[in-house]
Amino acid sequence: LSDKVLFFTLSARFKTRELEGLGMEIKKEAFNKNAGRAKKRVVPMVILDDVTSSPAQEAIKRLLANREIKNGESGLTRIKPNDLILLATCNPDPVQDDVFPLSAEMREVKVDVENLDSNLRRRFIEERLNDKDYGLMIANKETVKKAVLLIETASFSNEQRSSLIGCVSLRDAVRCISLAKKALYHWPNTDEGSIFEKLSIADLAVEKELKALGLSCYICFGIRTIPRANFFKRVRTIVGIDLQPFIHSFQDAILNELAMPANVVKTEALKENLTVSVICLALRHPLLLLGCDGTSKTLSLSMAISQMQGKFSKSTFLQGIARMQSFNIQLSEATSASHIAKIKNTVLEWKSKLSVPCIFMEELSMAKAGSTGPLRALHDLLDAHQNMAGALSRHEVGSGSNAFAYVATSNYRPGTKEIPIGRALANRMIILAHPDPSKADLKSLAVKVGMNEIKVQTPDETSKNHERVEEMIGEAVERLSRLVPRTVSVRSLLSFARCLGKQLSMGNDEFQSCLLGATCHLQKINPEETKKVLRAAVGSKAPLEIPGVTARLESLLGLHGAKRPILFLYQSVGDIYSIVRHVREATKAVMDKLKDDGVQKVTSICPCSSRKLSEEIQSQEMENLSPERLYALLNL
Numbered sequence: 001l002s003d004k005v006l007f008f009t010l011s012a013r014f015k016t017r018e019l020e021g022l023g024m025e026i027k028k029e030a031f032n033k034n035a036g037r038a039k040k041r042v043v044p045m046v047i048l049d050d051v052t053s054s055p056a057q058e059a060i061k062r063l064l065a066n067r068e069i070k071n072g073e074s075g076l077t078r079i080k081p082n083d084l085i086l087l088a089t090c091n092p093d094p095v096q097d098d099v100f101p102l103s104a105e106m107r108e109v110k111v112d113v114e115n116l117d118s119n120l121r122r123r124f125i126e127e128r129l130n131d132k133d134y135g136l137m138i139a140n141k142e143t144v145k146k147a148v149l150l151i152e153t154a155s156f157s158n159e160q161r162s163s164l165i166g167c168v169s170l171r172d173a174v175r176c177i178s179l180a181k182k183a184l185y186h187w188p189n190t191d192e193g194s195i196f197e198k199l200s201i202a203d204l205a206v207e208k209e210l211k212a213l214g215l216s217c218y219i220c221f222g223i224r225t226i227p228r229a230n231f232f233k234r235v236r237t238i239v240g241i242d243l244q245p246f247i248h249s250f251q252d253a254i255l256n257e258l259a260m261p262a263n264v265v266k267t268e269a270l271k272e273n274l275t276v277s278v279i280c281l282a283l284r285h286p287l288l289l290l291g292c293d294g295t296s297k298t299l300s301l302s303m304a305i306s307q308m309q310g311k312f313s314k315s316t317f318l319q320g321i322a323r324m325q326s327f328n329i330q331l332s333e334a335t336s337a338s339h340i341a342k343i344k345n346t347v348l349e350w351k352s353k354l355s356v357p358c359i360f361m362e363e364l365s366m367a368k369a370g371s372t373g374p375l376r377a378l379h380d381l382l383d384a385h386q387n388m389a390g391a392l393s394r395h396e397v398g399s400g401s402n403a404f405a406y407v408a409t410s411n412y413r414p415g416t417k418e419i420p421i422g423r424a425l426a427n428r429m430i431i432l433a434h435p436d437p438s439k440a441d442l443k444s445l446a447v448k449v450g451m452n453e454i455k456v457q458t459p460d461e462t463s464k465n466h467e468r469v470e471e472m473i474g475e476a477v478e479r480l481s482r483l484v485p486r487t488v489s490v491r492s493l494l495s496f497a498r499c500l501g502k503q504l505s506m507g508n509d510e511f512q513s514c515l516l517g518a519t520c521h522l523q524k525i526n527p528e529e530t531k532k533v534l535r536a537a538v539g540s541k542a543p544l545e546i547p548g549v550t551a552r553l554e555s556l557l558g559l560h561g562a563k564r565p566i567l568f569l570y571q572s573v574g575d576i577y578s579i580v581r582h583v584r585e586a587t588k589a590v591m592d593k594l595k596d597d598g599v600q601k602v603t604s605i606c607p608c609s610s611r612k613l614s615e616e617i618q619s620q621e622m623e624n625l626s627p628e629r630l631y632a633l634l635n636l
Helices: 016-030 033-037 057-064 104-109 118-129 141-155 158-163 170-185 195-199 208-220 228-239 243-256 268-283 297-307 337-348 364-368 374-382 384-389 439-457 463-481 490-505 510-521 527-538 546-556 577-593 611-616 627-635
Strands: 005-009 045-049 068-071 075-078 085-088 287-290 323-330 355-362 405-410 430-433
Touching: 005 016, 016 057, 016 068, 057 068, 057 085, 057 104, 118 141, 118 170, 141 158, 141 170, 141 208, 141 228, 158 228, 170 195, 170 208, 170 268, 195 208, 195 243, 208 228, 208 243, 208 268, 228 243, 243 268, 268 287, 268 297, 268 405, 268 430, 287 297, 297 355, 297 405, 323 337, 337 355, 337 374, 364 374, 364 405, 374 384, 439 463, 439 490, 463 490, 463 510, 463 527, 490 510, 510 527
Parallel strands: 005 045, 045 085, 287 405, 287 430, 323 355, 355 405
Antiparallel strands: 068 075
């Protein structure tokens, strides 16, 4: 029928004006004069993908249902059936897919596509595995059967689906096979070589194709399974492959290639994040990290991107991966589809051959709360590989791999399978979902964070002293963790533990350290709950009055003539407003008293976590700040 296909992926950025412009492009193809002179009439074909992601449903209805293209202000051009083959696809559920509903006229011309039954699905996977362009070209028939069983067990079995976060489709199976091929033959590009050879990982006692598929099944399906043990158990029971030791050794190998800062705790969540981030960034598969505070989402992505510097990377393994040029976007309710469209144009027009653009979006759930639905603009961004390759070209179509990298983070509702984006968009990403940490895990993590600061600050101290400090941190964290998450966030608890460890390492007593940690690092707290939080932080059973706390703070800050140095961290705003107000008043009184002589100084107030503030303060002033400067800092 046709030797020319135009493929367009619609999204939220396609409003009425853009749809009318698209209609004019279609009109040129439909009424191409040269086509009529050919001996055999060739009818052009146009495919519009994800039409329900565009808000211009009236223009889409006119084009698809009425086959009319707007011509000028009032005129309409009608397309006859023999002028153009016009097809469209969409996800029809406005709730689960987060799309616009179909109009009544569109519902009359739609064709419902049923899901494939298990036999057809198995045949599709088998043919994809043996495809000469996309597949693994497995010669052994028994290995092919085992590979199909592995993919079906990891994704489409009823037991596995009940544990997965998000939806599963054949798109995931296609992505899984594509990722396995690249990991086995073309890591990280067209050069010959396997990722397992480059990392020198001990072989799994199976065929190399099954080893690559095991890794890709873990990345495409295992990291979406909660709990993870269910995924490994099903693969071991049904397929007969024990993936868990192999995956753990793979994670350790990736971690060894990265330079870990001394104050970073190597949690299981961090190891998993870094492993998947490096693979998805290298192969340019879109990645979404889901989890509550404390699961190292932003930290791990920032570490991976910053260390992937191409041939300038410190690791030999990372030197074979293209350098990442990051474009960070903090999403909010004010984010619009035009913002995302601009970043798409930037990455698609990227000219540099020395680096690969990487879009890093934080907090997708905040943009989802906006009224304009900006996340619908991600549809054509993540499907850019199809638009660029062309519908007839078999290069990368359907694999989900783009010319740019895309990573994102978001929170999601704990204890549910609900994610902050619709099924249609989630199906275009690799999703890593973290379970909510238990109280015991949270306490253990907070203690490790605090002790990590102790070991960094005082590495030569005896283990006996460290045991006592660990006990103090554990007691404080235990008291405060009871208020998580309703009053105190997980992020605040970890920041409190880090500050507590740093203060204890400097020789401050437990009460002073807990007080400073609570004042500096606990995020916004309801004023009525201030005393409850402070009492939990410092462990005081006696009535805790604000003026009494203020006096201790004044003493610690040197406002009563004390010369004792103290490290005061400004990682987040001190949110106990009444205490800050009292300290301001006390500071102003001291400032007025010392205004005449100007001799007494406040020592060692170091806003070390504010880079901009540190740059403004000269190095000689850092150790000897005046009360005026302290007052200015508190006013920030």
